[in-house]
Amino acid sequence: MIDDLHDLASAATARIEAASSLDDLRALEADLLGKKGRLAEVKKQLGGLEPDERRAVGQQVNDVRTTIETAVGAKRAELEGEARRARLEAERLDLTELGPFRGRGHLHLVTQTQERLEDVFVGLGFTVSEGPEVETDWYNFEALNIPPSHPARGMWDTLYVDAGAPQTVLLRTHTSPVQIRVMQRQEPPIYSVMPGRVYRRDTADASHMPVFHQIEGLVVDRGISFADLAGTLEAFTSAYFGGSIHSRLRPSYFPFTEPSAEYDINCVFCEGRGCRTCGQTGWLELGGCGMVHPNVLAAVGLDSETWSGFAFGFGIDRLALMRHGVDDIRELFTNDVRFLSEF
């Protein structure tokens, strides 16, 4: 009987090894180990044996069962592995075999630049304020210390609209009227920047558009000085352009500030060494700034003995062009998706 069991075991392992599918293996397992299987038949005969022999044969039956189970287990793992490999192979996908798809869209270059600027100023403790693009003469000029017939009006070529009395309603020529609105809306202290779209009666060329964008800054508080203006612009300069770029202020004239200054930065192309873009000067003119003129504070009812402030402003579009080396401002407004999606 022991010999039978040996034969059974070796025949079984051979058959298991020969199984070609999981189904075969399952049938084989039932045939060998099931309730009506070969081993079960042997087990039934155990009752007729002597106790000693029964113990030995019983032990042998258990050994054979273990051997078969182990062989089935190994074979199952092998077959399952093969099946999984076959299935995965059938699923093979070439990741570069890619059809057209809609990728991300793109923020306009001016928006990207404006948001960067806003983020730097928010980091410096400024809020962001807005105002209308169609304005009255009072907000755009008079409140800014530019009375009617003031020669300085020639600094801005103004587009007027057909509304209200003639030449009283206009497309704002700068973001400065927002300063007036902010000072009317809010008591000092004021720390705010005012980005937005502005209009000039200019023919479009490589560096001019009748519509462009500025960002204006206004601080009004007790004890604000020219040194605060210089320090704030320097902090902005290194935050926005990088630590190697510095600022300088040169005397200038604007009706709404005094003292007034031009705000220059080290040329970002040559870092101040002198190149074609900066005309070998090492500096780029960025915008204007100065201490808020007492007449401007008076226009909104602020006492210039108590409050002082500074203001600054510069173009957004030019910064956008500079960052990406675009040499014609008109590119910004063609709305060609090939251009828009470059950035």
Add this chain to the structure above:
Amino acid sequence: MKVLLSWLREFAPFEGDPVELGEQMSDLGMAVESLDVLGGGLDGIVVARVLALRPHPNADKIQLVDVDTGDGEPLQICCGAFNMAVGDLVPLATLGTVMPGGMAIERRKMRGEWSNGMLCSGRELELGDDHSGILVLPPALADRLGAPFAEAMGIEADVLYDLEINPNRPDAMSVAGVARDLAARMGLPFTPLSPAVPEGGAAIAGRASVTIHDPELCGRFLVRILEGVQVGDSPEWLARRLTLLGMRPINSIVDISNYVMLELGQPNHTYDLDKVPGGELHVRWAREGETIRTLDDTVRTLRSTDGVIADRSDHAIGIAGVMGGASTEISASTRNVLLEMAWWAPMAIAISSAQLGLRSEASMRFERGADPEGLELAAQRFAELVAAGAPTSTLAAGTVVAEGDLPSREAIRVRTERVSALLGHPFTGEDVRRLLEPIGFVFDQAADGVDGEQLVRIPSFRFDTTTETDVIEEVARHHGYSRIGRRMPSGVHAGRLSERQRDRRTIRQVLVGLGLDEAMPMPFLAPGDLDRAGLGEIPPVTIANPLAAEESVLRTSLRAGLLKAIAYNESHRNEGAQLFEIGKVWSGHRIGPDGVPDEREQLCAVLAGVDAHDAVRTLRTLLSALAVPGIGIEQVAVPGLHPTRAGEVVATGGDGPPVRLGAVGEIDPSVLDDFGIAARVACLELDLDALLALPHGERPYAPISRYPSSDTDLAFEVADTVPAADVEATIRHSAGPRLVDLRLFDVYRGPGVAAAHRSLAYRLRFQAPDRTLTDEDVASARAAVIAAVEATHPARLRA
């Protein structure tokens, strides 16, 4: 304003590197726009005499010129100019010379004839703009043949600065003024002119008179008489200075007039005395419609805001401060000159010159405010220069002066503490005084008197300076902006974006994430654009002074501009452009009390090559990103949009009537035709002011149930006239609180469904927060939904 270094040096001993001097000028607010070194590059140019002129055998436009450079040997030159005669002295660029423009002179053949150098025009030597012929030199140089040209002509190396002068610097509109400012910065003494002119002949009294009829127009008017003048060409040095500073030499008297203006900043005018009856001048406002022929031989019609100088018979013979008249113009035959030096009210000249469209060198200076105390000096200087050129002339003794309203020049109280506080830098009273005295400010009190303040008298050439702040600016300027320290405002202030700004960024990010590109069309439209877009209902605001008709209308909607952008892209083979814009629109319907039209912020997206459902999905995604509840679509006609594929976006959440927020759908195909767009274009348009005024952004926490959920599917056959949204609303309403999800998973039209109907298949997911739902729970909810949908709509459950 251009200045020459040599001219500046006549007022102060400037030394050193011209570039560094330029940097000092820039730092004083007189920005150097260009710097040119002159008189360099003349090495190799010599004085030569024309010996013979011969035709070129092979060319008509070149002649052969034999010149002598001192050795008597004729040297053959090919020359393209024909203005010289035998015996003339001319500048010759010898072989090996590198011209100021960089060209190297070599021996070469021109049309078969050798040229051994080049004869030069004024422009080629950078001595002026004249390029009409060879520069013919004064005969006096005949004994200098072969001598270096620069030496023979007395041309010294010089530096020409072009300065940008700000409107608040009337003083810097002159060579002397620039020199004064720069000398103060460099710590050099400034020496004003002190012209000395002997007077002779009959005194002026009784031979000339000035009457100011309108004192607000003219503050001071001074005249002098110069007799026996000879009108001819100016000396070379004077003509050269004028030319370099951008003025054309005309004749000796006019040139001196311009020279004095450039040197002292005092514009002036000369009359031929013999053409001014009785030497009588009257200053008054012009009469409306009065005419005058001006020096440029143009008849100009004046308005009552122009000033004039009139003669005895009240005929205008000059426009005050802007341009003289032709009738009394200096001519070659003029012998006696009536010289006018005046101070005009700056605003009057600004208005007059703007109105006449005449911006002259004179009006630019009067506008900023000339020096009313400088008239005598300027007249003396004028006479001195005339005398230098024409020794026979005489200056009549005495002056005639009339006075009108001059600006009051009260001393300004300057508080030292205020100076320090505004500039953020500690100044003493002594500092203030030390900085300002060299530029002519006069201090009446000892520095830092008892009250820490000083009374400062402003020089008459600083019309701009009238307030303490004006004075503080001068302190800052002369101290140097770069030497004021830098600090940050010390107060604590929180920087942040407003809710609106954050929402706007969210909208942009969502749209960009959905694959849209942000466009930026011009806010201007051509008159027909809105009609073409089907948006003709709202009257637009128009521009009063547009540059072009195509840019004369302000948009009432972003749609027209974006459709143009789609058309542009399609015509450049950029198919399927998906664009959006956030921008302002204006309506002529609503004009505020101050005349300002209603301005609203709009969002518009146009999606080429997709259908209305894409626009609706875009809308839904945006609304979910902004957390705006209660927004629906009413499929009604929207101007410019597709009649059967568009509707209004409305807010139904609030208590009041539904608020219209915009439109969604597709562009009307006939509009697309008008814009030349072939693709289908979906569109979403939202009034952001209205949308973001709604309560939004609230996202309360809803606990997630830990119990299993159960799904049930329902398909209804519904008439096409019933919006799916209505069926959905009924389902939500009737399903009870355990409905946690509802989705339309299939829409079917075809066999098995009645005509003009479709099958809408919904999957409903039920879940309770506190227990596992039983089959009975789901079954009763399902029954309620079926009953409600069938009762509310022409709909029936499909088997």
